[in-house]
Amino acid sequence: MASAIRFDIRATDGGARFASLVTPHAEVTTPAFMPVGTRAAVKAMAPDELRSMGYRLILANAYHLAVRPGARIVREMGGLAQFMGFDGAVLTDSGGFQAMSLAKINSIGTDGIKFRSHLDGSALMLTPEAAIEIQQDLGADIMMALDECTPYPADYERAQSSLELTAQWAERSIMARRSEGQALFGILQGSIYPDLRRRSAMQITSLGFDGFAVGGLSVGEPKQAMRDMAALSAMMLPADKPRYLMGVGTPQDLLAAIAMGYDLFDCVLPTRNARNGSAFTSEGRISIKRAAYIRDGQPLDPRCDCRPCRQFSRAYLRHLYLSGEILAARALTEHNLFFYARLMREAQAAIASRTYKAFASYLLNLLGEPNKPANLTNKNNKNAV
Amino acid sequence: MASAIRFDIRATDGGARFASLVTPHAEVTTPAFMPVGTRAAVKAMAPDELRSMGYRLILANAYHLAVRPGARIVREMGGLAQFMGFDGAVLTDSGGFQAMSLAKINSIGTDGIKFRSHLDGSALMLTPEAAIEIQQDLGADIMMALDECTPYPADYERAQSSLELTAQWAERSIMARRSEGQALFGILQGSIYPDLRRRSAMQITSLGFDGFAVGGLSVGEPKQAMRDMAALSAMMLPADKPRYLMGVGTPQDLLAAIAMGYDLFDCVLPTRNARNGSAFTSEGRISIKRAAYIRDGQPLDPRCDCRPCRQFSRAYLRHLYLSGEILAARALTEHNLFFYARLMREAQAAIASRTYKAFASYLLNLLGEPNKPANLTNKNNKNAV
Numbered sequence: 173m174a175s176a177i178r179f180d181i182r183a184t185d186g187g188a189r190f191a192s193l194v195t196p197h198a199e200v201t202t203p204a205f206m207p208v209g210t211r212a213a214v215k216a217m218a219p220d221e222l223r224s225m226g227y228r229l230i231l232a233n234a235y236h237l238a239v240r241p242g243a244r245i246v247r248e249m250g251g252l253a254q255f256m257g258f259d260g261a262v263l264t265d266s267g268g269f270q271a272m273s274l275a276k277i278n279s280i281g282t283d284g285i286k287f288r289s290h291l292d293g294s295a296l297m298l299t300p301e302a303a304i305e306i307q308q309d310l311g312a313d314i315m316m317a318l319d320e321c322t323p324y325p326a327d328y329e330r331a332q333s334s335l336e337l338t339a340q341w342a343e344r345s346i347m348a349r350r351s352e353g354q355a356l357f358g359i360l361q362g363s364i365y366p367d368l369r370r371r372s373a374m375q376i377t378s379l380g381f382d383g384f385a386v387g388g389l390s391v392g393e394p395k396q397a398m399r400d401m402a403a404l405s406a407m408m409l410p411a412d413k414p415r416y417l418m419g420v421g422t423p424q425d426l427l428a429a430i431a432m433g434y435d436l437f438d439c440v441l442p443t444r445n446a447r448n449g450s451a452f453t454s455e456g457r458i459s460i461k462r463a464a465y466i467r468d469g470q471p472l473d474p475r476c477d478c479r480p481c482r483q484f485s486r487a488y489l490r491h492l493y494l495s496g497e498i499l500a501a502r503a504l505t506e507h508n509l510f511f512y513a514r515l516m517r518e519a520q521a522a523i524a525s526r527t528y529k530a531f532a533s534y535l536l537n538l539l540g541e542p543n544k545p546a547n548l549t550n551k552n553n554k555n556a557v
Numbered sequence: 558m559a560s561a562i563r564f565d566i567r568a569t570d571g572g573a574r575f576a577s578l579v580t581p582h583a584e585v586t587t588p589a590f591m592p593v594g595t596r597a598a599v600k601a602m603a604p605d606e607l608r609s610m611g612y613r614l615i616l617a618n619a620y621h622l623a624v625r626p627g628a629r630i631v632r633e634m635g636g637l638a639q640f641m642g643f644d645g646a647v648l649t650d651s652g653g654f655q656a657m658s659l660a661k662i663n664s665i666g667t668d669g670i671k672f673r674s675h676l677d678g679s680a681l682m683l684t685p686e687a688a689i690e691i692q693q694d695l696g697a698d699i700m701m702a703l704d705e706c707t708p709y710p711a712d713y714e715r716a717q718s719s720l721e722l723t724a725q726w727a728e729r730s731i732m733a734r735r736s737e738g739q740a741l742f743g744i745l746q747g748s749i750y751p752d753l754r755r756r757s758a759m760q761i762t763s764l765g766f767d768g769f770a771v772g773g774l775s776v777g778e779p780k781q782a783m784r785d786m787a788a789l790s791a792m793m794l795p796a797d798k799p800r801y802l803m804g805v806g807t808p809q810d811l812l813a814a815i816a817m818g819y820d821l822f823d824c825v826l827p828t829r830n831a832r833n834g835s836a837f838t839s840e841g842r843i844s845i846k847r848a849a850y851i852r853d854g855q856p857l858d859p860r861c862d863c864r865p866c867r868q869f870s871r872a873y874l875r876h877l878y879l880s881g882e883i884l885a886a887r888a889l890t891e892h893n894l895f896f897y898a899r900l901m902r903e904a905q906a907a908i909a910s911r912t913y914k915a916f917a918s919y920l921l922n923l924l925g926e927p928n929k930p931a932n933l934t935n936k937n938n939k940n941a942v
Binding site for chain 1: 596598600601602603604605625626630633634635640641642854864869872873875876877879880883886887
């Protein structure tokens with residue numbers, strides 16, 4: 173089957189790649205960050221705002237959309253991009269992550285994942301074949317094969333059996349695919365065990381996927397283990413296809429992962445943190461709640477020229493946040509996504525000019541180290557999607 | 558004291574007036590609807606969006622802003638318009654309405670209203686003088702004298718004593734005023750008693766206010782009583798000053814009130830209804846929740862060209878609303894405020910061309926009668942602001 177996407181590497185700098193990814197709905201320059209639009213909306217944002225920040229590719233979730241409004245409805249409405257009014261492309265995650273994050277309402281067998289709808293308790297059997305069918309109905313530019321996202325911690329045997337299941341499901345996903353106009357990515361697992369990561373890479377890259385994702389990271393493991401596994405996996409992936417590091421991460425993580433040769437990223441950090449009053453700035457994260465901002469007439473980040481930074485002071489944003497105003501979530505989300513978009517644009521330019529290493533060092537020095545472990549999602553986090 | 562505003566009537570048609578109201582921050586053409594921005598934000602909207610819909614004057618609330626962030630803070634930040642980043646003017650309500658809507662946490666005496674903060678229970682004494690001082694600090698273009706908003710129902714004696722208190726407070730408000738750069742409006746009361754409405758009009762219009770507001774309506778009384786009292790009060794108001802009908806109302810109410818000679822309006826309907834999934838359309842109100850919209854690819858209102866109607870289908874908005882997405886509140890709020898803004902623009906044009914009566918009949922016929930009594934605010938409504 174001819175690939176539904178074209179991936180052209182325009183420049184490399186060390187391991188880092190600057191490339192063009194052409195999908196049925198958009199041309200995306202990479203490295204690219206995908207804002208998370210779980211339920212066919214990036215929380216608090218309008219599609220034209222994402223577009224004007226430069227985003228051409230966003231992520232949505234097959235499981236959530238199959239539950240509501242239903243994949244067939246989205247198909248009838250012309251597919252996800254059309255349904256959302258988004259002038260761009262959509263990648264859909266398959267639901268394997270939700271099998272972990274919503275673990276209380278599902279069970280995993282060889283055939284697939286049995287969900288109880290988080291809305292009404294009705295049963296949904298997500299097999300690799302069903303996940304493909306749903307994503308075909310959703311009209312995703314890029315579909316993800318159903319995997320079992322190995323939770324952390326997992327002992328070696330557990331991680332190994334999870335990986336084997338993911339490999340079987342990957343083959344079944346390839347077989348189930350019908351639509352020529354949609355790309356399909358496979359997902360690597362292997363927890364924090366180097367030999368399992370290698371094995372998973374060999375299994376998945378031997379199949380005819382259009383691109384490869386590394387999963388099962390940023391699920392609670394130590395930051396160094398995340399980076400080691402990401403680096404190891406990247407080296408096992410073919411150079412001529414897109415590489416997607418799932419669920420990562422902080423700006424610092426992205427800078428490191430770009431150097432490893434990753435092209436695509438997604439993470440709830442910029443959007444979720446925004447709703448919790450936390451902003452990414454050129455000098456690190458700030459919490460808008462701080463009493464120090466009561467009379468602060470400066471923008472969130474004096475070096476930023478996003479729309480909120482051109483309009484609002486920290487004092488006003490603090491007031492909005494404490495008052496529970498929707499505009500606080502909007503402004504901080506827009507600011508954070510602008511920050512991530514600019515980070516990617518600057519990384520692309522640095523790779524093109526072969527100055528990526530200096531660029532990354534400079535930025536890491538400005539940003540400082542994030543003070544949290546790579547633990548964006550775990551079962552105790554009721555915000556997990 | 559020279560007035561801080563200029564009010565020039567450009568055309569009349571029957572009782573209806575088309576005028577220009579120039580305040581320190583903006584020129585407003587009237588009849589004008591003021592979106593409600595209680596806490597210095599119109600819920601779900603950004604100030605530049607209000608501006609691009611044509612809004613030059615919005616309403617904020619002195620009591621709420623005195624509690625948080627504090628009027629002095631707003632003063633230090635350059636006043637409300639500057640604080641909000643709003644390129645326009647602000648009218649502040651004094652807090653008299655909150656004395657009624659938050660009745661559990663206040664008591665009213667001759668001197669003023671004793672509030673317990675709805676946030677932390679701390680005491681706040683709102684006298685007519687304090688209300689002026691707060692509004693001067695807030696830098697409102699138009700300040701409102703503190704009144705007692707007579708609740709409904711009120712027996713004649715209660716309504717009379719409430720009216721007398723409001724008259725005393727009106728005099729004290731005039732005396733307390735210091736800032737030359739801010740206009741001050743007086744408020745009429747009188748419940749549903751015609752002679753009390755007349756008496757209140759005589760009392761308040763005898764004082765040196767820059768404009769006059771009719772209060773104590775849309776608080777639970779029958780729709781016809783509201784319209785009768787509004788019509789009666791309008792006739793008692795001087796022709797050369799702005800007339801503001803507070804808290805009203807539906808598009809149908811506005812059309813009627815414009816014919817009576819009112820110039821300014823505010824109401825939570827377009828914004829609150831939006832957050833509850835209800836949209837004003839050229840064919841009446843619709844609820845976006847309806848199952849009929851599951852596959853409906855049409856915009857909210859096919860005759861509307863607001864930004865949401867150019868971007869989103871009913872099917873998508875229904876999905877967003879049921880998913881609790883902020884974008885649903887944003888899109889419906891923007892649509893409803895656009896509907897109100899257009900209603901006012903068209904009313905202005907109709908008055909200018911002396912076709913107001915035909916215009917209003919045409920629209921009333923399209924819109925149908927609203928099916929609810931004039932009861933936007935009562936003590937059982939926990940959303941009361």
